[in-house]
Amino acid sequence: MTPHTDEGPLVDDIAARIRARIMNGELAIGKPLRQAALAAEFGVSRTPVREALRQLQNGGLIEMQPHRGAVVRVPAPWEVRQAYEVRAELEGLAARRAATRITERQLAELREHNAVLHEAAEREAGGSPATTAANDCFHTVVCVAADNPWLSRMIDRINESFPRNVSSLALAGDERHRLENIRQHEAIIEALTARDPDRADDAMRDHVISSGEHLTAWYERRSQTVFHG
Amino acid sequence: MTPHTDEGPLVDDIAARIRARIMNGELAIGKPLRQAALAAEFGVSRTPVREALRQLQNGGLIEMQPHRGAVVRVPAPWEVRQAYEVRAELEGLAARRAATRITERQLAELREHNAVLHEAAEREAGGSPATTAANDCFHTVVCVAADNPWLSRMIDRINESFPRNVSSLALAGDERHRLENIRQHEAIIEALTARDPDRADDAMRDHVISSGEHLTAWYERRSQTVFHG
DNA sequence: CCATCACTTATTGGATCCACTTCCATGATA
DNA sequence: TATCATGGAAGTGGATCCAATAAGTGATGG
Numbered sequence: 001m002t003p004h005t006d007e008g009p010l011v012d013d014i015a016a017r018i019r020a021r022i023m024n025g026e027l028a029i030g031k032p033l034r035q036a037a038l039a040a041e042f043g044v045s046r047t048p049v050r051e052a053l054r055q056l057q058n059g060g061l062i063e064m065q066p067h068r069g070a071v072v073r074v075p076a077p078w079e080v081r082q083a084y085e086v087r088a089e090l091e092g093l094a095a096r097r098a099a100t101r102i103t104e105r106q107l108a109e110l111r112e113h114n115a116v117l118h119e120a121a122e123r124e125a126g127g128s129p130a131t132t133a134a135n136d137c138f139h140t141v142v143c144v145a146a147d148n149p150w151l152s153r154m155i156d157r158i159n160e161s162f163p164r165n166v167s168s169l170a171l172a173g174d175e176r177h178r179l180e181n182i183r184q185h186e187a188i189i190e191a192l193t194a195r196d197p198d199r200a201d202d203a204m205r206d207h208v209i210s211s212g213e214h215l216t217a218w219y220e221r222r223s224q225t226v227f228h229g
Numbered sequence: 230m231t232p233h234t235d236e237g238p239l240v241d242d243i244a245a246r247i248r249a250r251i252m253n254g255e256l257a258i259g260k261p262l263r264q265a266a267l268a269a270e271f272g273v274s275r276t277p278v279r280e281a282l283r284q285l286q287n288g289g290l291i292e293m294q295p296h297r298g299a300v301v302r303v304p305a306p307w308e309v310r311q312a313y314e315v316r317a318e319l320e321g322l323a324a325r326r327a328a329t330r331i332t333e334r335q336l337a338e339l340r341e342h343n344a345v346l347h348e349a350a351e352r353e354a355g356g357s358p359a360t361t362a363a364n365d366c367f368h369t370v371v372c373v374a375a376d377n378p379w380l381s382r383m384i385d386r387i388n389e390s391f392p393r394n395v396s397s398l399a400l401a402g403d404e405r406h407r408l409e410n411i412r413q414h415e416a417i418i419e420a421l422t423a424r425d426p427d428r429a430d431d432a433m434r435d436h437v438i439s440s441g442e443h444l445t446a447w448y449e450r451r452s453q454t455v456f457h458g
Numbered sequence: 459c460c461a462t463c464a465c466t467t468a469t470t471g472g473a474t475c476c477a478c479t480t481c482c483a484t485g486a487t488a
Numbered sequence: 489t490a491t492c493a494t495g496g497a498a499g500t501g502g503a504t505c506c507a508a509t510a511a512g513t514g515a516t517g518g
Contacts, residue, residue, distance in 0.1 A: 036499075050280075082380070093314075240501090264470070276503065295470080297511090
């Protein structure tokens, strides 16, 4: 199963694969992760798996208790809000920088990604991998246009701390939220097209904060279900 | 030597100790790190050392080439500028949040730390551990007052990516820079005392950006010395 | 005299082994 | 019957072992 095409250290490969499993929901939130099981699944020994798990712990995606194993982390709702406040600040900065640097080509890409989202919003539920990917790409393009690798890295770190399928699920059920999302993207594209750093910054902040509020609300509902139901 | 007072996983302890060695300059920039030597020094096997090194690599403090070992990372000057632009954004946010949350007690601490810096500035060169600590504490207090663990964590990650003694060295030689530093701290304290988020944000940004420029300049001089001298 | 190639050596990365901790079930005892 | 002790099973963390890779070194040929 994806037999490890030798590209760099094994442990990074393993970490990436485990992260992917968590991101797409294959390894559900709260699920315990057995080193032996993962090692067997990937056809390697426990050593690189252990190191990979530690990497993921460092990134905040899982929790490890000594001698008790690792579990996919369950973020508290207020943590989501805190993280998204930071994300808003960083993505705002990215948009600000992008406004004076983005190319016509990249602007076209943004419109393309948003068109995919718009089309999907009318047709299906919205939680599909395609829409998740389009959403990711939208933000990635802005980051690339911002042309600051450190900034991109920091934003990535935040995103990698929350399972992606959860963010999608939060979008999935709410038609109104999806349309709001698309309109916010449009506002960002407009500001970038106008090469207006202040407006781009504001538009991006609004967008991220609003997403964060929806996600926080989702986690709050989920916490109630899990802990009291 | 500091015989590992059992608090938590061994690998974290090792990572912290190696990081400390790098931060205070005991392990100089560009120096190769031998797993066996570190293991012997700490009285453990190579396994936890390897994991610790990988943690540090993840944090960006060292570089590891496969089968070629790890070296203390040499940041390029432009990287320093990029990182400090991000840091300015984050610390600005921290100051903004702190303005409406900071306690009188914490304000007093800020003044105290800055007094230490002021006193040291007149007396000695400025690169001492005490001044470094006071500088760190100043920013830490603001972060704590901001009351957002995610924000603190992100700022920490940036700071942990550059050996601390280097930042101090950049300060050490320049009397004018030291005084500028202290005045900027005063401006931040004033803004926080006035509970003015906008002013606090601006003052902190100015301060961090200015520090970043000095540090960048230091790295540029150093690069020339190392690579062409 | 210099370039190249085989060989040696140092060092890393992954696998295996062992000890220790934790959890769970079973049974003894008040 | 409830509670606590005890033993076993599962799983992790660290140590050790082995294979694979890359630098260094000396011999050989042009």
